[in-house]
Amino acid sequence: MKIFKKFAQIITFTIISLWVLLPVFLITVSTFSSKQEVYKWPKNLLPKDFSLESIKFFFSSYGTISSFKNSLIVAFITLILVLFISIPSAYAFSRYYFKGRESLKIFILMTRMLPIPLLAVPLTSFYITLSLYDNLLGVALIHTAMALPFSIIILSGIFIRISKEYEEAAIVFGASKLKAFLKILLPLSLPGIAAMLIFTFITSWNEVFAASILTVENRTLSAHILNLLDASPLYFKYAGGFFLSVPAIIFIFFIRNYLMKMWGGF
Amino acid sequence: MSKKGVVLLNIEKSFGGNKVLKNLSLEVKSGEFLVLLGPSGCGKTTTLRCIAGLEKVDKGKIFIGDRDVTELPPSKRNISMVFQNYAVFPHMKVYNNIAFGLKMRKFPRQEIDKKIKEVSKLLKIDNLLDRFPSQLSGGQKQRVAVARALAVDPDVLLMDEPLSNLDALLRAEMRTELKKLHRDLGTTTVYVTHDQIEALSLGDRIAVMFDGEIVQISNPKEIYEFPSTIKVGEFIGIPSMNFLKARYENGEIFIGNQKFELSDKIRNEIERKKLKEFIIGIRAENIEIYANKCRGSLCSKILLKEELGYTQLLTLKIEDFTIKAFSKAEIGLGIDNYVYIKFREDKIRFFDCNTRKLIF
Numbered sequence: 001m002k003i004f005k006k007f008a009q010i011i012t013f014t015i016i017s018l019w020v021l022l023p024v025f026l027i028t029v030s031t032f033s034s035k036q037e038v039y040k041w042p043k044n045l046l047p048k049d050f051s052l053e054s055i056k057f058f059f060s061s062y063g064t065i066s067s068f069k070n071s072l073i074v075a076f077i078t079l080i081l082v083l084f085i086s087i088p089s090a091y092a093f094s095r096y097y098f099k100g101r102e103s104l105k106i107f108i109l110m111t112r113m114l115p116i117p118l119l120a121v122p123l124t125s126f127y128i129t130l131s132l133y134d135n136l137l138g139v140a141l142i143h144t145a146m147a148l149p150f151s152i153i154i155l156s157g158i159f160i161r162i163s164k165e166y167e168e169a170a171i172v173f174g175a176s177k178l179k180a181f182l183k184i185l186l187p188l189s190l191p192g193i194a195a196m197l198i199f200t201f202i203t204s205w206n207e208v209f210a211a212s213i214l215t216v217e218n219r220t221l222s223a224h225i226l227n228l229l230d231a232s233p234l235y236f237k238y239a240g241g242f243f244l245s246v247p248a249i250i251f252i253f254f255i256r257n258y259l260m261k262m263w264g265g266f
Numbered sequence: 267m268s269k270k271g272v273v274l275l276n277i278e279k280s281f282g283g284n285k286v287l288k289n290l291s292l293e294v295k296s297g298e299f300l301v302l303l304g305p306s307g308c309g310k311t312t313t314l315r316c317i318a319g320l321e322k323v324d325k326g327k328i329f330i331g332d333r334d335v336t337e338l339p340p341s342k343r344n345i346s347m348v349f350q351n352y353a354v355f356p357h358m359k360v361y362n363n364i365a366f367g368l369k370m371r372k373f374p375r376q377e378i379d380k381k382i383k384e385v386s387k388l389l390k391i392d393n394l395l396d397r398f399p400s401q402l403s404g405g406q407k408q409r410v411a412v413a414r415a416l417a418v419d420p421d422v423l424l425m426d427e428p429l430s431n432l433d434a435l436l437r438a439e440m441r442t443e444l445k446k447l448h449r450d451l452g453t454t455t456v457y458v459t460h461d462q463i464e465a466l467s468l469g470d471r472i473a474v475m476f477d478g479e480i481v482q483i484s485n486p487k488e489i490y491e492f493p494s495t496i497k498v499g500e501f502i503g504i505p506s507m508n509f510l511k512a513r514y515e516n517g518e519i520f521i522g523n524q525k526f527e528l529s530d531k532i533r534n535e536i537e538r539k540k541l542k543e544f545i546i547g548i549r550a551e552n553i554e555i556y557a558n559k560c561r562g563s564l565c566s567k568i569l570l571k572e573e574l575g576y577t578q579l580l581t582l583k584i585e586d587f588t589i590k591a592f593s594k595a596e597i598g599l600g601i602d603n604y605v606y607i608k609f610r611e612d613k614i615r616f617f618d619c620n621t622r623k624l625i626f
Contacts, residue, residue, distance in 0.1 A: 168320055169353035173418060174341040174370030187357045 011021045024245055031055065038235045048085040058239035061232075067224035068243075070136055074211075075204040077140035082151050082200045085144070087193070090155035091181065094166070101111055108149045116146075124213055134216045142214065143204040151196050159185065159190035202248045268333035269454055270421040271296040272317060275383065277326035279312055286312045288478040290326075294422075297452045303465040304475035305501065305595050310458045313475070317456060319343050330421055334533050346420035348428045352411045354399045358387075360410050361395040367418035385413045388447070398448050405436045412444075416451070425457045429464060441467060462502050467488065490549075492615065496622040499615070505579070508553075508589035509617070510546045521546070521584025527562035530613055535626060536616075544625065545617040552613035553591035555580065556606045557599060563606035569618070570600060 030038050034051040037044070058064055092098075093105060116123075123142070124133065132138030162185060172178035186193075211223040219227060225240035232240075272294040279287040287311045294300045302310040315321040317328060319340035328336045334512040335343045346367065355363050361382060368378045386392040388407040399407055408428060415423055428444075429437045445468055448455055459465055465472050466486040471484040491500035499507035512521045518524040536544075556562050558564060569588065570581035579591045584603070591607065599605060616625040 074283070163351065165349050165351055165353040166355060169347065169349055169355070170366070170370075172318055172320070172340045172345065172347045173367035173414070174367075176339075176341065179370075184355060189354075 002243065010013040027238055027241045027245065032057050033235075035233075035235050038238060039214070054235040054239045058236055058243070061228075061236065063136055063219065063224055063228075064221075067219045067221045070218055071205060071221040074136050074143060075139045075201050077137065078143040078147060078204040079197055079200055081140065081144040083145050083193075083197065086148060086155050086196070089152050090159055091185075093156040094151065094159035102149040105153070108152055111145065112149050116142075120209075120213050123210075127214055133214060134218055136218055139211050139220060140204075142210045143207055146207065146210070147200040147203045151200055154199070155189075155192065156195050158189045158196075198251045198254075202251060206244060207246060239261075269452060271298075271454060272422055272456065273327075273329040274317070275327045275329070277313070277316060277328070278324045279309075279316060279321060280324055282359065286478050287316070288552070290478065290480060292473060292480060292483070293464050294366055294454060294456055296331075296454055297501040298599070299455045299457065299468060299470045301465040301469035301472045302475055303457045303462060303472050303502075304460065306460055308475045309427055309478040310460075310475050311364060313594075314456060314458050317422065318345055318347055318424055319414045323367050332529075343609055344418075344421045345424055345425040346415040346418050346422075347426065347612065348408075348415050350405045350427045351496070352399075352404075352431075353497075354402075354407050354410050354414070356399050359395070360391065360397055360399070361408055362418070363399070364414045364417050367414065371418065383416050385417045388416070389413045396498040404432055405440065405518075408432060408440060412447075412461050416447075416453070420453065423453045423455045425455065427459055428457075430459070430461070437464075444468060451493075458620050462504070466502075474501065476501075478528060491613070492624060494624050496545065496547070496617050499617075503549060505550050507547045507615075508587075508591075510548075510584065510587045510589065511543070511619070513543045514541055521564065521587075524564050526564060527613075532611065532614070539625065541625070543619050545619055545622070546609075547591075547615040547617055548609045548613060550579070550590045551592050552610040553589070554608045554610070555591060555593045555597060557597060559606050560608075563608050566607055568601050568605060580605075609623070 007110065023230065029044070029047055031054055032042075032052070033047040034053055035057075037048060037051075038054070059068075082129055092102065096158045127133040127135075127138050130138075132141070134210050166184050166188065167177075167180040175183060206222060207220075208222040208226050211220045212226055215223055221240075222244055223246065227236075228240075229237065272292075274292040275292060277290045278285070278288050290309075290313065290475050296548075304310045304433035310390070312321060316323050317330075319335065319338060319342075323336065326336075327334060330343060330345070351373070355366065356361075358366070364382050364385060365378050368381060373381070381394070383392065386395055389412055391406060391409045391413060394402065394406060394410070400625070402410065408431075415425075429435065430526060431439055432440060441464060448468075450580070457464075458467060462566045469486055471483060471485055472489050474489065475481070476497060482489060484492075489498065489502060493502060493507065496507075496509055499509070508519050512519055512526060514520075517537075519528055519536070521534070559565070564584055566582040566589075568580055568585050572579040572581075578596070580591050580593055580597075582589050582591055584607070597605065618625055
C-alpha cells in the first residue's frame with residue numbers, strides 16, 4: 001500500500017512537472033534551432049544544429065529592441081514605485097494597530113478582484129484625459145497597482161515575522177524610530193524585500209493585457225509580441241516566448257528558498 | 267559607573283479597557299538591585315517598559331536621578347535593557363552588537379574599541395567578538411546582550427526575565443554571575459522575573475506585584491519570613507507557606523477540634539488584639555515532626571511522602587487542612603499513618619481572615 005502511494009506520488013509529480021516544463025523546454029529548443037528545423041516534425045529533443053538565427057531575426061525585426069527597452073523601463077519604474085509605497089504601508093500594517101486595519105487589508109486585496117478586461121474601456125478613456133495614454137509611465141502605474149496588493153501583504157508578513165524586540169532594543173540603545181527601521185528592520189528583511197521586488201518585476205515583465213490596450217507606439221515586449229503574433233513566422237514566436245518566459249524562470253529559481261520561507265514557513 | 271535612582275509616582279497604564287498598572291509608586295535607590303516579582307500578567311514587564319520609555323504612561327511621573335523623564339523617548343533616558351529573547355541583532359557581529367549603543371551616542375572609534383574590549387572581557391566573550399549571533403549558544407547570546415547593555419554606561423539597567431530562556435544549569439550559573447557583576451559595578455538595576463528563586467537570590471529588595479499593584483516591597487529575608495498577605499506567602503517559597511484557620515475561645519487556641527498550645531506571649535498578643543478567628547501561616551521547614559505524641563503537638567495523617575534526597579517532603583492532613591512539611595530525620599512511618607507535629611513558635615504568622623493581611 002505504501003509503495004503504491006509512493007508510486008502514485010511520483011507519477012503525479014512527474015505529470016505536473018512535464019505539464020509545466022515541457023512547453024518551456026520545447027520553446028527553448030526551438031529558439032536555438034535553425035529556421036528550417038522549427039517547422040520539422042517530429043521535434044528533436046535537443047537542437048540538431050545549434051543556431052542563433054532565430055534570436056538574431058527576433059532582435060533585428062522592427063520594434064523588438066525598443067519594446068525590450070520599454071519593458072525594462074516600465075519594470076524599473078514599477079519597482080521604484082512599489083518599493084516606496086509598499087514598504088511604508090507594510091510597516092504600518094505590521095507594527096501599528098489602528099481602526100479598520102483588517103478591513104483595509106482585505107480592501108487592498110479586493111482591488112485585484114476586478115479583472116483588467118472589465119476596466120479596459122474606462123481605464124483607456126481615463127488615461128486619455130490624463131494624457132497618460134501610450135505613455136510608459138502610464139503602463140508602469142497600472143503595473144504598480146497590480147503588484148502592490150500582493151507586495152504589501154507579502155512584505156507585512158515578513159515584517160511581522162521579525163520580532164519587535166529588535167527595534168525596541170535599537171530604540172533603547174539610542175536610535176530613533178526611523179534609524180531603528182533603517183538599521184535593524186530593513187537589513188533583516190532584505191531577502192524578503194528582494195523576493196518581493198523580483199515578484200514585482202515578473203508581474204510587470206509578463207503583463208500583457210493592460211500594456212496592449214494602453215499603448216500604440218510605445219509597446220512593451222509582451223504587448224509587441226502579442227501584436228505581431230498573427231503576422232509573424234513560427235521561429236519569431238518561439239524566440240519571443242523564450243525571452244518572455246526565461247527571465248521569470250531564472251528569477252524564480254533563485255528566489256524559491258525565500259518564497260518558501262515567506263509562504264510556507266510561518 | 268554612574269548611579270542614579272528611579273522614582274515612579276502614581277503610574278497608571280491601560281491597554282484598551284484593561285487597567286494594567288493601578289496607581290503604582292516605586293522607589294529604586296541608586297546602586298540598588300531591585301527585583302519586580304509576580305505571576306505572569308501582573309504588570310511587572312509593563313512597569314519595566316514604562317521606565318524604559320517603550321510604553322507611555324497614562325498618568326503619573328517617572329524620574330531617573332532628579333530628571334523628569336516621563337515625556338522623554340527611550341533614547342534620551344540613558345537607560346539600557348536586556349530583553350527576554352536577548353534581542354541580539356542577528357545581522358551584526360558580536361562586536362557591532364555591543365558597539366551599537368556607543369555608535370548611536372557618537373562615541374569616537376577608539377573609545378568604542380576600548381569599551382568593547384573592557385565589557386567583553388568582563389563577560390568572558392572577548393573571543394567571540396568576530397562571530398554572528400547565529401553561531402552562539404543561548405548562554406553566549408545572553409552574555410552579549412548583557413555586555414551590550416553595560417557598554418553604554420547606563421544610569422539604570424533594566425532586565426526583563428533575562429534568564430528565562432536558559433536551561434536550569436546555565437540559569438543558576440548566570441544568576442551567580444549577574445550577582446557578582448552587580449556587586450562589582452553597582453549599576454542601579456531593575457530586574458523583572460516570575461521566578462522567586464531568582465528574586466530571592468539576586469535582589470537587594472523585592473517588589474511583589476499582583477494585578478498591577480505592588481503588595482509588598484522589602485528585602486528577600488523579610489518577604490520570605492513576613493509575607494504581607496496570604497497571597498504573597500503562597501506565591502513565595504517552595505513549597506508555599508501553609509495556612510490553617512484557627513479560633514480563639516476561652517483563652518485557648520483551636521485548630522478544628524484540636525487544642526493548639528502556644529506560649530503566653532502569643533496568647534496575650536491575641537487577647538490584646540481581640541482576635542476571634544484568624545489564619546495561621548507556617549513554612550514547611552518550621553514544622554517539627556514526631557512519631558509519638560508529645561506536649562503541645564497536633565495530630566495529623568500522612569497523605570504523601572516525597573523523597574528529595576537531602577530531605578523528605580510530607581503532605582499532611584490536619585483536621586480539614588492540607589499542609590506540607592519537611593522531615594529532617596527519616597520517619598519510619600508510611601502513608602496513612604498518624605504523626606505529631608509542632609510549629610516553631612517564633613516562625614508562626616497570624617493573618618486576618620477577611621483582609622487576608624499579616625497581623626503579626
